[in-house]
Amino acid sequence: MIPSTPVAADIQSSSAGSSGMAPLIELNEISHSFGTRPDLAARLAISFKLAKPTASVQAIDGVSLAVRRGEVLGLVGESGCGKSTLGRIVAGIVAPSKGSVSWRGKDLKALPPLERREAKLRVQMIFQNPYASLNPRRKAADIVSEAPRVHGLVEGDLGTFVDQQFRRAGLDPALKHRFPHQFSGGQRQRIGIARALAVQPEFLVCDEAVAALDVSIQAQILNLFMDLRERLNLTYLFISHDLGVVEHISDRVAIMYLGRIVEEAPAEEIFARANHPYTQALLAEVPRIETTKRGFAAIKGELPSPLSPPSGCHFHPRCPHAMPRCRTEAPRLKVVAAGHKSACHLNDAAA
Numbered sequence: 588m589i590p591s592t593p594v595a596a597d598i599q600s601s602s603a604g605s606s607g608m609a610p611l612i613e614l615n616e617i618s619h620s621f622g623t624r625p626d627l628a629a630r631l632a633i634s635f636k637l638a639k640p641t642a643s644v645q646a647i648d649g650v651s652l653a654v655r656r657g658e659v660l661g662l663v664g665e666s667g668c669g670k671s672t673l674g675r676i677v678a679g680i681v682a683p684s685k686g687s688v689s690w691r692g693k694d695l696k697a698l699p700p701l702e703r704r705e706a707k708l709r710v711q712m713i714f715q716n717p718y719a720s721l722n723p724r725r726k727a728a729d730i731v732s733e734a735p736r737v738h739g740l741v742e743g744d745l746g747t748f749v750d751q752q753f754r755r756a757g758l759d760p761a762l763k764h765r766f767p768h769q770f771s772g773g774q775r776q777r778i779g780i781a782r783a784l785a786v787q788p789e790f791l792v793c794d795e796a797v798a799a800l801d802v803s804i805q806a807q808i809l810n811l812f813m814d815l816r817e818r819l820n821l822t823y824l825f826i827s828h829d830l831g832v833v834e835h836i837s838d839r840v841a842i843m844y845l846g847r848i849v850e851e852a853p854a855e856e857i858f859a860r861a862n863h864p865y866t867q868a869l870l871a872e873v874p875r876i877e878t879t880k881r882g883f884a885a886i887k888g889e890l891p892s893p894l895s896p897p898s899g900c901h902f903h904p905r906c907p908h909a910m911p912r913c914r915t916e917a918p919r920l921k922v923v924a925a926g927h928k929s930a931c932h933l934n935d936a937a938a
């Protein structure tokens with residue numbers, strides 16, 4: 588299944604892609620770990636030297652990724668591989684343990700506080716569960732207008748401003764005095780979108796933004812995202828565990844496995860010529876109407892714990908093509924075709 592495209596070059600430092608356009612956001616060698624919090628008994632055991640401190644979870648491991656202005660980058664991987672953590676780092680909600688995030692070519696950490704605040708405001712996040720992310724005690728109008736009021740972004744009458752935000756997200760402004768529980772799931776997600784758009788972002792991080800919705804509502808919200816992209820010239824990081832959803836919305840797709848990006852390519856290329864065995868396995872799981880076979884190939888085994896990731900290539904215990912080298916040496920992301928990168932030793936073997 589692995590195509591025999593020769594490996595051209597190591598690309599760790601050329602993540603801006605092939606268009607030459609400067610990226611809006613760039614992640615440079617980002618790593619992030621979470622310390623696991625020991626319970627009381629474990630803390631006592633550690634303090635009496637009866638046990639060693641618990642290990643940390645390596646959620647992100649040396650990720651470099653760039654998103655160009657106006658593009659939609661789909662980020663795909665199984666639950667627990669680090670997608671949300673990466674999305675939160677991009678949105679400035681989580682500070683990475685290592686590496687840097689650049690906004691319009693400037694390291695966020697090096698920006699003066701006012702510019703950094705401005706840059707953070709330009710990146711907004713849409714969450715999976717619109718109910719959990721909306722304050723149940725506040726009316727929809729207050730939820731949507733809070734951040735723009737705080738940041739002094741409301742020009743003119745507040746009521747008119749809120750009406751505009753509602754219409755932009757496809758909501759009837761007559762509903763603005765209702766509470767979140769009085770809306771349907773799709774409408775609640777639209778409130779989340781109106782809230783994000785109200786601070787005039789340039790970049791949206793959508794974290795499983797349609798996963799909790801019925802299929803017919805999913806399509807409506809995906810269409811809204813695409814419509815907003817055209818009208819407001821938005822750039823997206825679109826996070827999903829579902830390649831089928833990402834296929835329809837993304838220009839480029841990055842595949843993540845246990846904290847690392849294992850493949851990155853234009854969407855058409857990923858779906859036509861997936862290079863990495865993990866991507867190929869994910870694709871085999873996507874239900875397709877044109878499929879002639881009944882049943883789908885499930886990926887062997889489960890995602891290993893990030894507390895003790897497998898050595899070498901993290902995917903090797905589940906990979907049907909694993910070689911001895913895969914158990915000891917982590918493959919680097921390398922160019923395998925124009926705009927297409929993959930981290931798999933099989934490409935070296937093929938070359």
Ligand SMILES: Nc1ncnc2c1ncn2[C@@H]1O[C@H](COP(=O)(O)OP(=O)(O)OP(=O)(O)O)[C@@H](O)[C@H]1O
Binds near residue numbers: 646672893
């Ligand atoms: N606050 C936290 N404290 C400790 N561990 C965490 C924390 N947040 C995430 N993790 C761990 O980091 C790893 C990556 O989690 P993350 O939520 O980023 O993955 P994901 O791919 O988005 O999964 P899902 O789709 O289920 O949210 C997981 O092992 C998770 O348990």
